[in-house]
Amino acid sequence: MMNKAVKITLGLMLVGSAVFAQSLADARKAIDAEQYQKGKAILKSLTTSQPTNAENFFVLGNLYLTTSPINQRPDYIDSAKAAFDKGAAANAEYPLNFVGLGAVDLAKKGNPKANFDKAIALTKKKDHTTDLYIGKAYTYAPVPKIPEALTHLEKAKALNEKDAQVYLALGDAYRSQMKNSEAFSAYRTAYDLDKTMLRSKVELGKINKLSKAYPEAIEEYNKVIALDANYGPAYRELAEAYLPWALTSQKEYDGRLKQGLTFYEKYMDLTDRSLDSRLRHADFLMWAKDYKALEVEANEMAKLDKVNPRVLRYLAYSAFENGNYAASSQALKDFMAKVEPTRIISQDYLYLGRAQMKDTTQFAEGMKNITKAVSMDSTNAGVMAEIGSALFKAKKYDEAAKAYEIAVKNPERELLDYFYLGSSYYFDYAGKKNANLNPPNDLLVKADSAFSYLVQRAPTTFQGWQYRARINRLLDGAEDAKGLAVPYFEKYVNILTVEKPEEAAKPAGVRGLVEAYTYLGSVAARRDGDNVKAKTYFDKVLALDPNNTTAQQAKKAIDGSK
Known part of the structure; x- marks a missing residue:
């Protein structure tokens, strides 16, 4: 059996091993390997077991600040400040916790000068670490101040040109300025030294x-x-x-x-x-x-921190991409309720609006949020073409027009968006007119504007000219008194018979030419009194459609007037 002395000796050895395993060096190594949870656990243990060691508190506070910029977490900044305060209380002569408090000032967009000055005043003449960490604080601040960072890092280098950490920090500062050559040289020197x-x-x-x-x-x-x-x-x-x-x-x-x-x-x-x-x-x-994997990861993160705003954002985005629209909408609402308005980005409004528009009862609210997303970033307008297309196919022309109005604000918009914008307004007008709802001519004007933009940039788009003709005919009135549609139908005919004759042979082309010739013949006869010209147009109609009663009756009327 093991005697008591041996047991005590082994027990002390095990305790000693445990303490050794939880050294500050191990904590730093874990942090460098991005094992943040492990590093935090070691440091919390060290600050408990060694409450007078100010350096332990500094490294713990610095860890909170290291991870906070990734997550934009105010609670991490507060935890960092608490650690630095405890470190300063443990040893008021140790300068780095005051550097840490200055870094907290920067994280909160305040002035770090008082704390940095105090740290420098406490620093021994040949100690370069205070300037090193002040330089890092300026570099890694939410709003980096690289000139100030380089001033302190160069001082640190002058005091100790053999410390690899100085060159690593210099590399980070240079890289943030996009000075990649200088950064590369600094990183290479750091590795050569260590x-x-x-x-x-x-x-x-x-x-x-x-x-x-x-x-x-x-x-x-x-x-x-x-x-x-x-x-x-x-x-x-x-x-x-x-x-x-x-x-x-x-x-x-x-x-x-x-x-x-x-x-x-x-x-x-x-x-x-x-x-x-x-x-x-x-x-x-x-x-x-990889939205499937993202939704899984987001749900796992929610188990660790179910109220973390960024987790809610990932839950929302992934849920939308995976077709879980109600969950996406709720997660985004929860997210927006928890963060400062300045942290809500255009994509948040875009995803919320798209999720809401999957529910027809939330169309207006969804459109409002997408409009907000577009006002923040015009490239978000691109998604509205997809939404507009779905609404157009569902014959919801009023909503489709609103969607395409946003879609055409996209700097990379397609010309086809203008075609559907004009068509949406045109069919919205037609549907309301057929239902005796007395639609405003403003819908036709908006439709004509969209088609006008289209044909200016793609002059041979004959459908654009055809719709402009139809729209202007409606604006003219039932008697075609002004012949407003004439130049547009003439352009349409010219494209189909001269520039794109292959289109004239198609069923849609035949119907379109019959419509155009009938209108042009009617205007020639009624407005202009030019029966010869009118008969020529009606003959063209009958050549395409021999049984066309409108053309037959028109020719009889012309012949009878002679």
């Missing part, structure tokens, strides 16, 4: 990715994996390189996209699947348009 700093090699790959040199970026990430097959961020970056690379080749798209998704799953396996890493995974799935 071969264990895999993050710097990952950043080298990012520079290649930003330059759209995807194979070179992938090669750099694979070098990192060769050094450490369990370094998660390399797999995430691989995934995020394969997706834009996939977009460059239709032939390779499916294969590269699948490979990217595989790498992202590997990344998730190597992290702790915390809410932070899941949110970034959701970003990727959204980008890859």
Whole structure:
């Protein structure tokens, strides 16, 4: 049996091992590997077991700030401030917690000067870390201040030109300015100074990715994996390189996209699947348009934080794309109720409006939200062509016209949208007139305006001229007193008989020419009193339709008037 002394000795060894496993170095390593939940757990344990160690509180607060920009989480910023305050209380002479409080000021869009000045005043003459972290704070702030960041990072470099962390931070600052050459050089120096700093090699790959040199970026990430097959961020970056690379080749798209998704799953396996890493995974799935997987991930995230606004956004988007419109609408309403108005983006209004329009009772509200989305970003108008088409096919011409009015605001609109816009107004007028609802001529004017735009840009679109003729005939009145439709029917006839004779032989072309010749003959006879011209038109009608009674009776009337 094991004696008491041996048991005590082994017990102390196990306790010592547990403490060693939860060192600050382990916490930093976990954070670097984007195992944020693990890093947070270690740091919370350290701040409890070592309450006078101010550095533990600084690293914990910095972790909250590191993840907050990803999630835009005010509660993380508040948690960061609480950690820095405790660190400052634990050791008022330790400068970095005051740097942290300055970073919190930046996160809240305030002035960090007082806290940064205090940190600098507490810093020993040759200590470069205060300037290093002030530089990082300016770089990673929600509104980066890179000139200020570089000022402090250069001071840190002057004090200690052998610290790889300084060059890593310089690389990040330069990259945010799109100075990729300077950033590349800084990252390379960081790795040369510290071969264990895999993050710097990952950043080298990012520079290649930003330059759209995807194979070179992938090669750099694979070098990192060769050094450490369990370094998660390399797999995430691989995934995020394969997706834009996939977009460059239709032939390779499916294969590269699948490979990217595989790498992202590997990344998730190597992290702790915390809410932070899941949110970034959701970003990727959204980008890859893998909405089935996104909805699954969003529901898993909801189990961790069911009130997180960003989780609600992903639930809403994925539910819509998967046909769950009621769930999408509710999730977006919940999301909008929880966030500041400034955090609601055009896509939120767009998805909400589209979801609402799937329910005919919410058409007006849906249109209102889509209009809001378009006012924020005109490219959102493109979706309205799809909605307008569905409404047009359902013969809901009033609603279709409203949809196409928004669709044509899209900078990349199709000319066909103007055809359907004009047609929607035209058929809306016709339907209301047939129902004796006395529709306003304004509907016809709007229809004519749409067709006018169409034929100006595509002059041989004969249907546009035909509709302009019909619209102007309605505007003229039953007796065609002014002959308003004449120039439009004449243009229509010219296109079908001269420019596109193949259309004249089609059934629709024959019917269209009969309509045009009949109208032109009627105007020639009644308005102009030109029976010769009128008879010529009616002869053309009978050549196309020998049994046309209108033309036959018109010719008899002309002959009888002689």
